[in-house]
Every structure is written in structure tokens, then in C-alpha cells.
Amino acid sequence: MARLDSMTPALRKHYVDMACPKFDASPWVVGPPLARRKVALISTAGLHRRDDRPFALRAADYRLIPEDTPAADLVMSHMSTNYDRTGFQQDWNVVFPLDRLREMCASGDIGSLARHHYSFMGATDVLALEPQARDLARIMREEGADAALLVPV
Amino acid sequence: MGALGHYLEREGVATTQISLIRLHTERIAPPRALWVPFELGRPLGPPGNPVFQTRVLRAALGLLERPEGPVLEDFPDDEPTGAAPDVPLACPVRFAADAADAEDELLRAFRAEVDGLRNWYDEAVWRRRRTTADATGLTPEAVADFIAGFARGGEPDNPLPDVSLGAALKMASEDLKAYYNESITAQPGGTTDPVRLEDWFWGETVAARVLNEIRKHCQGRAGREYRMLGNALLVPRRQLHRFDRVQEES
Numbered sequence: 001m002a003r004l005d006s007m008t009p010a011l012r013k014h015y016v017d018m019a020c021p022k023f024d025a026s027p028w029v030v031g032p033p034l035a036r037r038k039v040a041l042i043s044t045a046g047l048h049r050r051d052d053r054p055f056a057l058r059a060a061d062y063r064l065i066p067e068d069t070p071a072a073d074l075v076m077s078h079m080s081t082n083y084d085r086t087g088f089q090q091d092w093n094v095v096f097p098l099d100r101l102r103e104m105c106a107s108g109d110i111g112s113l114a115r116h117h118y119s120f121m122g123a124t125d126v127l128a129l130e131p132q133a134r135d136l137a138r139i140m141r142e143e144g145a146d147a148a149l150l151v152p153v
Numbered sequence: 154m155g156a157l158g159h160y161l162e163r164e165g166v167a168t169t170q171i172s173l174i175r176l177h178t179e180r181i182a183p184p185r186a187l188w189v190p191f192e193l194g195r196p197l198g199p200p201g202n203p204v205f206q207t208r209v210l211r212a213a214l215g216l217l218e219r220p221e222g223p224v225l226e227d228f229p230d231d232e233p234t235g236a237a238p239d240v241p242l243a244c245p246v247r248f249a250a251d252a253a254d255a256e257d258e259l260l261r262a263f264r265a266e267v268d269g270l271r272n273w274y275d276e277a278v279w280r281r282r283r284t285t286a287d288a289t290g291l292t293p294e295a296v297a298d299f300i301a302g303f304a305r306g307g308e309p310d311n312p313l314p315d316v317s318l319g320a321a322l323k324m325a326s327e328d329l330k331a332y333y334n335e336s337i338t339a340q341p342g343g344t345t346d347p348v349r350l351e352d353w354f355w356g357e358t359v360a361a362r363v364l365n366e367i368r369k370h371c372q373g374r375a376g377r378e379y380r381m382l383g384n385a386l387l388v389p390r391r392q393l394h395r396f397d398r399v400q401e402e403s
Contacts, residue, residue, distance in 0.1 A: 002190065002191060002193045004174070004175075006174060008391060010390075014333050014390065017172055018177065019157050020155075020177050023156075023181065023182065025159075025163070026184070027159060027162035027320050028190075028221065028222050029162050029165055029166065029167040029184075030373055031167050031217065034214055034215070034218055037167075037217065039214070041269075042157065042161075044154055044157070048322055050287075050290075054288060054315075054316060055369055056316070056317075057320055057323070057381065057386075071282075072282055072283035072284075075285050075287070075288040076285060077288050077327070079381075079386055081326075081327075081385070081387065081388065081389045082385075082389050082390050083193035083194035084192045084193060084194030084350075085285070085330070085331065086326075086347055086350045086351075087192075087194060087195040087200045087345075088194070088195075088200075088285060089285045089286075089331055089334055089335050089338070090200035090201060090281070090335075090338055091200035091201050091397075092283075093203070093206050094195050094198070094199070094200050094206070095196065096193075097197050097210055100203060100206050101210070103203075103207065104211075108212075109211065110214065119175050121234060122251060126156045129157060129160065130160050133160035133161050134160065136161065136163030137160070137161050140161075140166050141166065143164060145169060146166070147166075147168070147169070147171075147214070148161055148166050148167070148168045149169055149210075150154050150157055150161075150169070151171050151196050151197075152154040152170070152171070152172070152173055152196060153173075153193065153196060
């Protein structure tokens with residue numbers, strides 16, 4: 001489990017000592033009810049289409065995952081070896097819940113899905129993500145996506 | 154992940170996220186986060202459980218309707234584990250620990266193990282209509298040959314023209330583990346429990362010994378990529394104790 005108190009002391013220390021960026025401001029964007037929102041999925045699992053470029057070690061860039069991407073086309077090239085991949089291997093929804101979001105869209109829980117979803121590779125310099133995220137936000141606004149669901153591994 | 158929430162929200166896109174390490178999310182304080190008590194790598198919980206996955210999603214997306222923030226909420230339930238299977242996870246090859254120094258013997262056993270899992274890999278691909286064990290684009294046998302080249306202490310030719318040799322080794326090692334895990338989880342009575350699967354691979358398979366041999370070779374090589382591979386990218390932090398213990402005993 002990802003509970004710190006169930007980890008070995010060495011592993012717990014690793015996560016406790018890990019540096020986290022500090023943010024002075026607390027941005028807060030309001031929007032319509034969930035049933036009217038257009039949702040984009042953003043993973044940090046190092047996911048990409050099979051024929052797309054794998055992530056380089058420590059890469060901070062992102063890959064596009066079009067809404068109609070089938071599960072069979074998605075692979076993972078994250079550099080870390082310290083998390084479980086067997087869940088994703090058996091069911092992509094464990095990491096990239098696009099089937100579940102499609103169902104929630106069909107049932108009216110959410111308004112619609114964005115045409116594009118995205119993946120970063122989480123083992124990178126957090127500060128290097130900032131310009132990438134700015135670029136991504138511009139694209140999402142352009143596309144009318146007004147909610148991002150961020151899913152780590 | 155939390156930093157991305159800040160960056161996107163600052164640019165006008167509302168975000169909600171799943172959190173796996175609560176302490177980090179507390180420190181970063183992104184706009185909206187749902188902490189889940191699941192294994193790292195399983196943000197939506199167990200595979201093949203759409204009802205549970207949807208519950209997690211509803212909880213995470215529901216935070217978008219909160220009037221103010223930042224908000225960090227806890228998902229109330231642990232990942233359902235299901236019944237423990239009666240059948241122990243098995244490998245097609247038994248390999249004596251005291252033969253670990255015999256390189257040829259190790260690599261013969263490794264190849265026999267890879268070949269022995271092939272039926273179950275094919276079954277897994279057929280049943281799931283997908284595989285994640287070919288991010289390199291290589292067959293499992295070609296992945297095994299490439300890996301074996303490193304285990305001999307050499308630098309095999311890079312089969313992936315677009316990435317460095319070190320990155321190709323990393324990708325191949327993940328393809329190899331995916332091949333083993335996709336195969337073993339396709340066997341009758343197989344488990345989906347992440348800790349059991351990890352302990353099986355690192356505790357029971359010849360492939361794990363081969364990857365550990367490569368880890369040691371990488372530690373002895375010059376260059377940043379080899380250092381990263383030797384220190385962190387081939388064997389999980391929480392599995393290193395197995396090999397350290399074996400080395401101490403021998």
C-alpha cells in the first residue's frame with residue numbers, strides 16, 4: 001500500500017525526504033456543473049501510443065493520446081521501477097481510466113470528453129513541467145476542455 | 154502531479170487529481186486532490202473491477218463541484234483484495250541459487266524460463282487483446298537475447314535506433330517483466346495482488362537474477378545512464394535486500 005506507515009523504514013524515509021516544490025498562491029478556477037464539463041485525462045505514467053516516441057530518461061515533455069485510442073495501442077515507458085505495473089498490464093483503466101470516463105460520459109455524469117488526452121513521465125524535474133503545462137493549458141482552453149483529471153502512478 | 158495541478162489551474166484550467174503519497178500532496182497543496190490508499194502504480198485500484206474504479210473516479214471528479222479550496226479528501230476504502238488463490242505462482246524453470254555464478258548456466262536457465270512462459274503469454278494476449286510487453290517493438294525472445302548480452306558483461310548492438318543504449322536496456326527490462334507478469338496472471342488460479350506478483354518475480358525467477366547481474370555490471374561502468382541504471386532503474390528499491398543477502402551469504 002502507498003501508506004507511509006506500512007512501508008519499510010528505508011522506503012518511508014525516501015518519500016519523507018523527497019523535496020516538494022512550494023507554492024505561495026492557491027489558484028482556483030470555477031466552472032459549470034460536472035454534468036456539463038468537458039474532461040481531459042492527464043497521466044504521469046509515461047504512457048504513449050505504441051508507434052509514438054518513448055519517453056527519454058528524466059523527460060519533461062508530454063505525449064498526445066487521442067480520445068479514440070484503443071487500449072491495445074497504449075504502452076508505458078516510465079523510467080521508475082518502484083511502482084506496480086501489473087495492474088496496467090491486466091487492465092489499462094487502473095492507470096488510464098478512459099473506458100470508465102466514456103461510461104460516465106454516456107450516463108451523463110460528465111458532459112463530454114476532450115478530443116485529446118495526455119501523458120507525462122512523472123520521474124522528472126518538476127520545474128521543467130511548468131512551461132509544458134502552460135502550453136498544454138492553452139491547447140485545452142482552445143479545445144474547450146474545462147476540467148483536467150490528473151492521475152499519477 | 155500536484156505541481157501540474159498548480160500550473161494548469163494558474164493558466165485557467167480547473168483540475169482535480171488522485172494522490173498516492175498523501176504527505177507530498179499535503180506539502181504541495183494542489184487545488185483539488187483525492188488521496189487513495191492503493192499501491193503505487195494503481196491509482197484506480199484493482200484491475201478488472203469497473204464498479205470500484207468508477208467509485209474512485211466519481212469521488213475525484215466530484216471535487217470539481219466544491220465551492221472553495223484547496224481541498225484534499227481521503228477515499229474511504231482500501232483496494233479489495235479478493236480471495237487468495239490456492240495455487241502458488243510457478244515458474245517453468247527451477248534454478249539453484251548456488252549455481253548463480255555460472256554465467257552460461259544462468260543464461261541457459263533464463264532462456265528456458267522465457268520459452269516456458271510463451272504459451273501463457275500468447276494466452277494472455279489473446280484473452281486481453283493487448284500486450285504491454287512490446288514497448289521496444291521486439292519479440293519476447295529478442296528482448297531476452299538483448300538482455301542476455303548485457304548479462305554477459307558486454308554492450309550488445311542497440312536494436313532501437315531512436316534511443317540510447319541505456320534507454321533501450323531500460324525499456325527491454327520493462328518489456329521482460331511485463332512478459333513475465335502478463336504470462337503468470339493468465340495462468341489458472343493466478344493472483345492480481347501487486348505485492349505477491351512483485352515478490353514472485355524478484356524472489357522466484359531466473360530473470361530477476363539476470364537483471365541483478367546487469368545492475369552490478371552497470372554500477373561498474375562509466376556514464377550517467379549506466380549509473381542511473383545500476384543505482385535505481387533495474388531493481389526496485391524494496392527488492393534489493395534479496396540480492397544483498399545472497400551476496401552476503403556467498
